[in-house]
Amino acid sequence: MLRFLNVIWMLFISHSVIAQFGPLKNLSIEEESKLMVYNSKCVHRDKYSPSQRQLLYPFNQTVFISLISFQDTVSEFSSHLPIKKGILDTGMVKEEIRLSKADINKLTDLLFNYGYRSKKYGVIEDRMSCYDPHNAILFFNNQRKVISYIEICFDCLRMKFSSEKIKVGENCTEKFSILKNFFTSKGIKFVSIDHRPYGLIMRAYNETLALRVAERLMHIQDVEEKEMFSGLVFMVNGKMCLGVSKNSMMVRLDPNTLENLSDKDGWQQMVMGGRPMKGYISVSEDVLGRNDELDFWVNLALAFNPFAKASKKK
Structure with missing residues (x-):
């Protein structure tokens, strides 16, 4: 599970995946990520x-x-x-x-x-x-x-x-x-x-934003913070839920809600190998300064968390 989460997180913080797809095999996102890690x-x-x-x-x-x-x-x-x-x-x-x-x-x-x-x-x-x-x-x-x-x-x-x-x-x-x-x-x-x-140790992620997110998760019992590369991931009930990097926040949400976000600014769907990653978006810190905006995105992630699938454990 951790390897799959690492792949998602690296896509979020760096957007540095180079994809060359084989023409014959239709892979799931998780299968593809495992192959990319191995390759x-x-x-x-x-x-x-x-x-x-x-x-x-x-x-x-x-x-x-x-x-x-x-x-x-x-x-x-x-x-x-x-x-x-x-x-x-x-x-x-x-x-x-x-x-x-x-x-x-x-x-x-x-x-x-x-x-x-x-x-x-x-x-x-x-x-x-x-x-x-x-x-x-x-x-x-x-x-x-x-x-x-x-x-x-x-x-x-x-x-x-x-x-x-x-x-x-x-x-x-x-x-x-x-x-x-x-x-x-x-x-x-x-x-x-x-x-x-x-x-002195400098954090590569936005600590102010991370603290604001953490405050909104204090009422939840099963929350774990994981430092991954140059960011901080919030695991809720053992599943990736939110993440903070230097200048943006990752939100895991119901893929079916994306069509209802057309009036919201500052977000984009994450992409792996040219394919949209269902249920993962990146929100710019530029639109998260207001508490009601941050609340909106955090609540979307929390609402989907009970229905989100956890990656299979090895």
Whole structure:
């Protein structure tokens, strides 16, 4: 059940599902989601040889490569890569490890030779709406100027590149975990927001909205809050009911009520692989500022909850 809920939640917070449907088999949403979870796992294939990987940009242009961790010394809330006009600001760098040829070979192998099991019926990219990077792969010339970089947020499962020419293969489920392990194996310890100064941890979801939703569920006995990726899900009677992300709220409701919502603003039906997900909608926080609006959507979800089907437990 949890895997199915994870798929729904990731659709809600990131809308990052890539679907390629097979023409012969008619799958249910739950069957499709299970296949997508399986397909998205990493598998190693010898797609590129070591010599071929060295010809890929920017590995073919660099003199040496370093892994770094960094922390913005000005802002407590987010970090940015400390590079200006190719010059690395060492005052913001916490750790730097220069890679050997063997290290580079291993790095290119994990970047380019780990990919999806299959793309049939779709895959899921684990990308969150947050972005607070603390690590990077830097590519230097012989004057120690940074000619290119890959900026990494391990907590949010996202990367940014200095050039559109940089490609890092397929973003299979364990890709960031494998890359994170590579960083730590080389001696980089600062790879998580848990290392923020003063023990500060920022929530990726809208905590104010989450508290307002929680207040409206206080009278219900069987309520469980689950943090999933960059959001908070409210389980009512063991079934997904509501969820809060950074800028919207997921509502699970009676699919037959959608035709009665034409006069309501700020909502859209969730979609998986090009197909509408029956009974799941996303409501923008822009229309939830008024208590009566929030009450309306919460009550719709609660009214349907007794009739909603729970996913089958393994």
